[in-house]
Amino acid sequence: MVMLKDPSTKYRRFKPLDIPNRQWPSKTIDKVPRWLATDLRDGNQSLVDPMDGEQKFRYFQMLVKLGYKEIEVSFPSSGATDFDFTRRLVTTPGVVPDDVWLQVLSPCRKELIKRTVESLKGSKKAILHLYLATSPCFQQIVFGMDNKQSKELAVECTKYARSITKDDPNSGVEEWAYEFSPETFSDSDPEFVIEICEAVKAAWEPSVENPLIFNLPATVEMSTPNVYADQIEYFCRNITEREKISVSLHPHNDRGCAVAAAELAQMAGADRVEGTLFGNGERTGNVDLVTLALNLYTQGIHPKIDFSDLNSVIDIVEKSNKIPVHPRQPYGGQLVVCAFSGSHQDAIKKGFVAREKSGATREDPWMMPYLPLDPEDIGRTYEAIIRVNSQSGKGGVAWIIKRTLELDLPRGLQIAFSKIVQRETDMLGRELLPNEIKDLFVEAYHLNKNPRFGLVDYNISTDRSTSPAPPPPAQEQKEAQQQTSTTGNKKTQSSRNLRRKFEGVIEIDGQEHHVSGTGNGALSALAGALKNLGIDLDIADYKEHSIERRGGHGHGGEEAKGRDTQAATFIECTAAGQAQKVWGVGIHEDVVQSSLFALLSAASSFLSSRPSTPVPFRPKRSDTVNLDVEGPGLSPLRQEMNGAPASQGPDAVAKLEAKVREGEQREQVNGAEAANGGSGAS
Numbered sequence: 317m318v319m320l321k322d323p324s325t326k327y328r329r330f331k332p333l334d335i336p337n338r339q340w341p342s343k344t345i346d347k348v349p350r351w352l353a354t355d356l357r358d359g360n361q362s363l364v365d366p367m368d369g370e371q372k373f374r375y376f377q378m379l380v381k382l383g384y385k386e387i388e389v390s391f392p393s394s395g396a397t398d399f400d401f402t403r404r405l406v407t408t409p410g411v412v413p414d415d416v417w418l419q420v421l422s423p424c425r426k427e428l429i430k431r432t433v434e435s436l437k438g439s440k441k442a443i444l445h446l447y448l449a450t451s452p453c454f455q456q457i458v459f460g461m462d463n464k465q466s467k468e469l470a471v472e473c474t475k476y477a478r479s480i481t482k483d484d485p486n487s488g489v490e491e492w493a494y495e496f497s498p499e500t501f502s503d504s505d506p507e508f509v510i511e512i513c514e515a516v517k518a519a520w521e522p523s524v525e526n527p528l529i530f531n532l533p534a535t536v537e538m539s540t541p542n543v544y545a546d547q548i549e550y551f552c553r554n555i556t557e558r559e560k561i562s563v564s565l566h567p568h569n570d571r572g573c574a575v576a577a578a579e580l581a582q583m584a585g586a587d588r589v590e591g592t593l594f595g596n597g598e599r600t601g602n603v604d605l606v607t608l609a610l611n612l613y614t615q616g617i618h619p620k621i622d623f624s625d626l627n628s629v630i631d632i633v634e635k636s637n638k639i640p641v642h643p644r645q646p647y648g649g650q651l652v653v654c655a656f657s658g659s660h661q662d663a664i665k666k667g668f669v670a671r672e673k674s675g676a677t678r679e680d681p682w683m684m685p686y687l688p689l690d691p692e693d694i695g696r697t698y699e700a701i702i703r704v705n706s707q708s709g710k711g712g713v714a715w716i717i718k719r720t721l722e723l724d725l726p727r728g729l730q731i732a733f734s735k736i737v738q739r740e741t742d743m744l745g746r747e748l749l750p751n752e753i754k755d756l757f758v759e760a761y762h763l764n765k766n767p768r769f770g771l772v773d774y775n776i777s778t779d780r781s782t783s784p785a786p787p788p789p790a791q792e793q794k795e796a797q798q799q800t801s802t803t804g805n806k807k808t809q810s811s812r813n814l815r816r817k818f819e820g821v822i823e824i825d826g827q828e829h830h831v832s833g834t835g836n837g838a839l840s841a842l843a844g845a846l847k848n849l850g851i852d853l854d855i856a857d858y859k860e861h862s863i864e865r866r867g868g869h870g871h872g873g874e875e876a877k878g879r880d881t882q883a884a885t886f887i888e889c890t891a892a893g894q895a896q897k898v899w900g901v902g903i904h905e906d907v908v909q910s911s912l913f914a915l916l917s918a919a920s921s922f923l924s925s926r927p928s929t930p931v932p933f934r935p936k937r938s939d940t941v942n943l944d945v946e947g948p949g950l951s952p953l954r955q956e957m958n959g960a961p962a963s964q965g966p967d968a969v970a971k972l973e974a975k976v977r978e979g980e981q982r983e984q985v986n987g988a989e990a991a992n993g994g995s996g997a998s
């Protein structure tokens with residue numbers, strides 16, 4: 317079987333209504349309709365496994381909690397489950413609030429109407445809902461009835477219903493309302509719909525205070541939504557005693573336009589909408605009440621339904637229906653507050669940064685690229701907004717780091733880290749979760765543990781052996797402003813433009829060593845010390861900001877307790893004479909220490925980026941070595957390391973590594989000798 321070449325022979329084009337002076341296109345929706353949730357009836361009847369009493373009960377309680385005041389709870393004549401459930405609602409004290417209407421559905425069959433009415437005995441507010449098909453297709457095929465017979469049956473059943481409900485003082489219900497649905501309204505002759513509804517109205521005799529509900533279902537959605545709106549406008553204009561009528565919509569979603577149909581039809585004059593949460597229902601479903609409500613909300617109209625915790629609603633709906641909410645479902649779908657693609661993430665991130673900077677409160681106007689609704693308003697978190705896969709760019713990655721670690725990465729570091737993330741997503745072939753990205757960052761920039769270097773102790777002092785320094789480069793101006801003489805965390809004010817001396821103990825690959833170096837500030841003094849180790853790094857970029865955090869990362873895995881302020885430092889280094897750039901990150905309560913950590917982080921990355929390269933020089937444990945002074949026999953090796961670009965190829969690197977290992981072995985022998993009573997001098 318294939319699609320027809322000419323489908324017009326089989327499918328007739330829908331003939332639109334001729335109402336040339338239609339008003340609805342220039343109307344707007346400016347009020348909340350009456351909502352009727354039919355999840356427990358129309359939704360339930362379409363499930364593979366309809367809900368049991370317990371599931372219906374829990375679902376009902378959720379609908380009440382959300383704020384629905386009219387709930388179609390069952391088709392009581394269908395069997396014990398629905399009948400007993402209705403009885404349970406009516407007879408369990410406190411379950412149905414006084415302002416909530418229980419609605420039940422019955423076909424136009426007297427014995428079924430009677431049973432239906434019985435199920436409500438004892439309730440406060442009840443809506444009896446009868447339906448009868450009015451479209452020629454249904455009349456002819458299903459019922460074998462013409463218009464006249466349909467009208468007679470509708471009137472007869474309405475009169476019967478009236479006699480056992482509002483006209484019966486012993487009905488056992490405090491307040492009755494009546495709803496009639498000309499089923500397949502969307503495919504019915506509009507004039508006949510008016511005719512049958514006038515007859516039903518006359519049989520029921522509604523009042524302004526207690527209007528009759530004419531529910532006009534698109535039982536099957538058969539046309540574009542504007543046609544449905546025309547049909548509704550036609551009905552609203554032509555039905556008499558409009559003030560005694562509540563015009564209700566019941567759109568199904570066969571063409572995927574149920575939401576649009578419901579919205580245009582409200583513009584056309586409807587007062588009430590029937591639907592289900594997330595659109596469960598026959599075939600393609602009923603109109604989605606969540607979308608309708610939140611569409612209103614994002615137009616500044618509170619829908620009177622509280623979706624503040626949409627996730628728990630989804631949870632109950634999915635468990636009860638045994639159907640997952642589609643990841644792309646408007647508002648509720650898992651993916652609808654997420655952006656994977658780089659340019660979307662970038663725009664959203666910029667949007668949030670701008671909002672934060674402007675000091676906007678939660679109530680202030682929402683202006684956010686790609687996000688029509690503030691996810692927080694429906695209980696969804698910002699963390700979920702940006703998700704990272706191989707389509708993502710630096711903006712999204714930076715956003716995740718901002719949210720998880722409170723770090724504002726400089727642009728260059730964003731680019732560098734996003735390459736690391738990209739490599740990982742390409743390798744894994746899947747999305748990376750925020751925590752995985754955070755862990756990747758912590759590992760890449762050694763926030764928990766620097767694999768090669770550890771700052772054990774240090775002292776920054778004025779280097780009195782040298783003359784005042786020339787004007788400092790960018791990062792050192794920053795250092796100069798800090799101008800601290802620091803021992804551990806203690807700082808004292810010092811004079812400007814004096815050279816600094818770093819003296820300290822650095823752990824290198826597990827062994828502690830005394831090192832020293834000088835520079836225009838603490839950072840460059842450490843850089844000087846590293847240079848003496850053969851790691852010649854120039855600082856090309858330096859950024860720093862403070863972070864207020866509760867707990868979180870510190871170097872060496874220390875957890876900061878309580879709320880405290882820390883400094884985050886980002887340093888980009890170039891290896892002298894090479895194009896290679898590496899970033900280092902440091903976090904510490906002390907700003908100087910934070911920058912020293914950042915440099916050691918960069919140094920570690922620099923070495924690690926050169927495969928299997930050990931630290932060029934490894935003095936013995938406990939040796940005190942002033943590396944400002946060239947150690948005997950060290951210089952050639954160090955020079956080789958400095959001068960050996962990674963591009964020299966594996967052979968060159970291997971040779972170099974062999975030399976280094978030889979040197980290490982020599983040192984170990986020396987160390988053993990020293991331990992056995994040697995002088996320990998290098």
Ligand SMILES: CC(=O)SCCNC(=O)CCNC(=O)[C@H](O)C(C)(C)COP(=O)(O)OP(=O)(O)OC[C@H]1O[C@@H](n2cnc3c(N)ncnc32)[C@H](O)[C@@H]1OP(=O)(O)O
Nearest residue numbers: 358361391393394395423424425447448449458459499535
């Ligand atoms: C558009 C809608 O969603 S309408 C709601 C549909 N929901 C349900 O049907 C769920 C509950 N239904 C049921 O439990 C059963 O179908 C019952 C109890 C209503 C009827 O069961 P049965 O008597 O076994 O009939 P069955 O289901 O086989 O067929 C439906 C019958 O009702 C008739 N019928 C259908 N709609 C209506 C109506 N609105 N008014 C009167 N009769 C109707 C059909 O013509 C058919 O009659 P027939 O047996 O004389 O041909």
Ligand SMILES: CC(C)C(=O)C(=O)O
Nearest residue numbers: 447497499500533535
């Ligand atoms: C009973 C009616 C309202 C119905 O469910 C429909 O037409 O879809």
